[in-house]
Amino acid sequence: MQSQSLMIELQDQDEIWIRLFKGERDNAVFSDEYDTYVTFSGYLVKPRNQNTSLLETVTSELLFPARQYDRHTTEPISFYLSGLEELLAWKPTKDDAFNVSTEPLAKRQPPLESHQPRTLVCHDMKGGYLEDRFIQGTKVRDPYVFYHWYYIDIFVYFSHHLVTIPPVVWTNAAHRNGVLMLGTFITEWMEGEKMCESFLAGEEEAYLAVAKQLAAIAEFYRFDGWLINIENSLSASAAQKMPHFLQHLTAEVHRLVPGGQVLWYDSVLKNGELKWQNELSELNKVYFDACDGFFTNYNWKEVHLQQTREVASSRQADVYVGVDVFGRGDVVSGGFDIKKSLQMIREQGLSVAIFAPGWVYEHLGPRDFLNNEDKFWALLSQLLSIHRIVSLPFCTSFNLGMGNRHFSYGQETRTEPWYNLSAQEIQPIYGSHRMSDRGWVRTRCCLQEAWCGGSSLLLEGVIPPKADHITARGLADVAFRFCWLISLSPTLLDVSSPGEPTRHTPSLLHTPPPDLAQFLRGCEQHGEHGWQNRCYELELQNCFLDELSLTVSHRQPGQEEMPFTCRLGKIWVRKLWKAIGNSVAPPQPFASQQNAEQLLVSLTLSWTYPPSRATCFRVHHRSGSCVRDSELPLLLLGEAHVCLYRVTQLAVPNLQTLSSCRLEFLVEPVPNDGSHMDPATWGKLIFVYSNPKLPEDTATLSPHPQPGP
Numbered sequence: 131m132q133s134q135s136l137m138i139e140l141q142d143q144d145e146i147w148i149r150l151f152k153g154e155r156d157n158a159v160f161s162d163e164y165d166t167y168v169t170f171s172g173y174l175v176k177p178r179n180q181n182t183s184l185l186e187t188v189t190s191e192l193l194f195p196a197r198q199y200d201r202h203t204t205e206p207i208s209f210y211l212s213g214l215e216e217l218l219a220w221k222p223t224k225d226d227a228f229n230v231s232t233e234p235l236a237k238r239q240p241p242l243e244s245h246q247p248r249t250l251v252c253h254d255m256k257g258g259y260l261e262d263r264f265i266q267g268t269k270v271r272d273p274y275v276f277y278h279w280y281y282i283d284i285f286v287y288f289s290h291h292l293v294t295i296p297p298v299v300w301t302n303a304a305h306r307n308g309v310l311m312l313g314t315f316i317t318e319w320m321e322g323e324k325m326c327e328s329f330l331a332g333e334e335e336a337y338l339a340v341a342k343q344l345a346a347i348a349e350f351y352r353f354d355g356w357l358i359n360i361e362n363s364l365s366a367s368a369a370q371k372m373p374h375f376l377q378h379l380t381a382e383v384h385r386l387v388p389g390g391q392v393l394w395y396d397s398v399l400k401n402g403e404l405k406w407q408n409e410l411s412e413l414n415k416v417y418f419d420a421c422d423g424f425f426t427n428y429n430w431k432e433v434h435l436q437q438t439r440e441v442a443s444s445r446q447a448d449v450y451v452g453v454d455v456f457g458r459g460d461v462v463s464g465g466f467d468i469k470k471s472l473q474m475i476r477e478q479g480l481s482v483a484i485f486a487p488g489w490v491y492e493h494l495g496p497r498d499f500l501n502n503e504d505k506f507w508a509l510l511s512q513l514l515s516i517h518r519i520v521s522l523p524f525c526t527s528f529n530l531g532m533g534n535r536h537f538s539y540g541q542e543t544r545t546e547p548w549y550n551l552s553a554q555e556i557q558p559i560y561g562s563h564r565m566s567d568r569g570w571v572r573t574r575c576c577l578q579e580a581w582c583g584g585s586s587l588l589l590e591g592v593i594p595p596k597a598d599h600i601t602a603r604g605l606a607d608v609a610f611r612f613c614w615l616i617s618l619s620p621t622l623l624d625v626s627s628p629g630e631p632t633r634h635t636p637s638l639l640h641t642p643p644p645d646l647a648q649f650l651r652g653c654e655q656h657g658e659h660g661w662q663n664r665c666y667e668l669e670l671q672n673c674f675l676d677e678l679s680l681t682v683s684h685r686q687p688g689q690e691e692m693p694f695t696c697r698l699g700k701i702w703v704r705k706l707w708k709a710i711g712n713s714v715a716p717p718q719p720f721a722s723q724q725n726a727e728q729l730l731v732s733l734t735l736s737w738t739y740p741p742s743r744a745t746c747f748r749v750h751h752r753s754g755s756c757v758r759d760s761e762l763p764l765l766l767l768g769e770a771h772v773c774l775y776r777v778t779q780l781a782v783p784n785l786q787t788l789s790s791c792r793l794e795f796l797v798e799p800v801p802n803d804g805s806h807m808d809p810a811t812w813g814k815l816i817f818v819y820s821n822p823k824l825p826e827d828t829a830t831l832s833p834h835p836q837p838g839p
Contacts, residue, residue: 533584
């Protein structure tokens with residue numbers, strides 16, 4: 131590779147900082163003051179001043195902490211801990227910031243503490259940490275996603291590593307939909323037996339230290355607790371201390387993690403023998419009594435369920451009866467037939483733990499996954515409680531966190547497949563219903579068109595003869611009426627007084643109030659890409675928002691059936707207390723390409739923003755502006771769900787003359803109420819770089835003049 135020199139001038143604006151420190155570490159110029167760093171393929175030749183350095187590029191591998199960054203691309207990744215020493219040595223560092231969930235647990239009804247039978251999903255797929263380990267997303271077609279959150283209460287991310295820390299993308303998606311996220315602590319085989327002996331058979335301080343670390347990890351990364359799975363025999367001493375370890379861990383998790391949970395898996399008996407019981411019994415109840423719940427093995431029969439109910443007494447909902455979707459072993463059912471198992475479990479008033487629902491993806495393949503996944507959960511729907519988000523603002527674009535393309539405000543911004551579960555939004559109830567008179571309705575995900583992200587909600591069906599409408603119910607918290615000819619109008623149902631409920635239909639906001647005009651400027655407009663916007667102002671007193679449903683109707687019922695298809699791109703319910711921001715032009719599509727005339731830039735952006743005020747940050751850039759005062763289009767790089775973004779191998783022009791070029795990064799906060807932020811308030815960072823002619827003796831190099839920004 132031919133060596134060349136590059137002068138970079140850094141400027142900080144707003145709340146993004148990247149500064150050069152007068153030192154060098156692991157091939158990275160760094161700053162202790164701002165806890166951020168810039169990486170480059172080269173070494174520091176001579177600092178010009180605190181904000182400018184001269185870099186000479188060489189062939190070199192970037193040295194990053196292997197645990198938090200991909201070795202090949204330096205992209206931030208989620209990780210696990212492999213050994214007890216690694217667990218006990220763990221402490222948070224600046225490199226862990228990417229892995230911290232920023233999504234608070236949404237409030238739902240019914241809540242977990244309602245004591246009704248619950249549903250737990252335990253995700254076990256090919257060892258875990260697949261494409262989901264890439265925190266900023268990755269390019270993959272037809273990935274596995276889970277999106278039927280409204281049916282479940284708890285999600286466990288499972289792998290066979292000692293300490294499974296859930297990938298942050300899963301925690302963000304689960305919390306946004308109101309579902310608890312648990313990691314896994316597992317020991318297995320002879321190695322596991324030795325490990326348990328090392329922290330349980332000795333003094334109390336040893337197991338207290340393990341419990342303290344596990345609770346601290348859950349608190350720091352902001353997930354909700356642990357599934358404890360001891361798949362090896364215990365000595366008499368270790369078995370005696372295991373309940374105390376569980377009690378201390380549960381107490382620590384409750385202290386550090388609001389609403390946190392610790393569950394025990396059915397494996398070891400109270401005497402330390404490894405013997406799966408397939409039930410809660412007097413032989414393993416000592417562990418159940420020490421924590422929040424019990425996850426049974428899968429080879430149970432009806433008699434096991436009856437005995438479990440008796441032993442659990444008033445804590446029946448805290449027993450999660452295991453159902454392996456793969457149907458391995460002597461089980462009641464598997465695959466699409468697991469409804470039989472759920473029916474038996476619910477008859478005893480017990481909770482269920484659905485293990486490896488990724489069977490749908492692994493067994494049937496990715497090609498028709500979404501349809502097969504909807505079928506799988508529809509078969510169970512009558513046995514699962516539906517949970518609803520109960521807080522405002524309520525805003526969703528039905529984004530699955532993946533897509534064949536990426537859209538922003540209805541316009542395509544990325545042309546390649548993508549996958550990032552942190553971008554998944556609140557999901558509706560997907561399903562279908564067929565009526566006796568040839569009418570039917572179906573709601574499903576549409577990957578062909580979207581308002582924001584990669585998908586929209588597709589409503590399709592047939593209005594039967596002599597009927598004037600058809601309704602898809604149970605989408606969320608508000609009652610809407612979605613009318614034929616794409617006229618969106620809400621209908622309120624007043625049930626506060628006895629008798630038949632009264633319907634109220636608010637009028638359309640043709641002219642928004644002056645203080646909301648800027649905020650609602652897009653209402654009642656026909657978009658360039660076929661989307662239509664409608665806004666309504668509702669004055670509500672002494673009532674609550676209960677349900678969201680879509681009704682498609684035609685004005686004159688006839689003798690013929692009426693097929694229909696329509697897409698819903700976004701639903702947004704918020705308190706109108708302040709007008710925020712301006713509408714902005716969407717960024718242009720961007721696909722990274724490299725040729726011989728380009729350089730590759732990798733760096734980490736860092737900024738500050740008030741907690742819980744943004745659902746994510748869109749990171750844009752303009753590059754290649756080598757002519758003064760020229761304005762290039764804004765290009766979308768990706769989305770960040772923490773106040774950090776790692777830019778990797780971004781192609782920029784390679785200067786061949788003494789001219790200079792400008793590289794600009796902009797960070798757009800996306801408020802959690804769905805509004806737009808004025809571009810003037812976005813974070814901004816500008817690089818001006820040049821290719822100066824170097825004297826032979828670099829030690830006497832004089833500063834190269836730089837043009838203004």
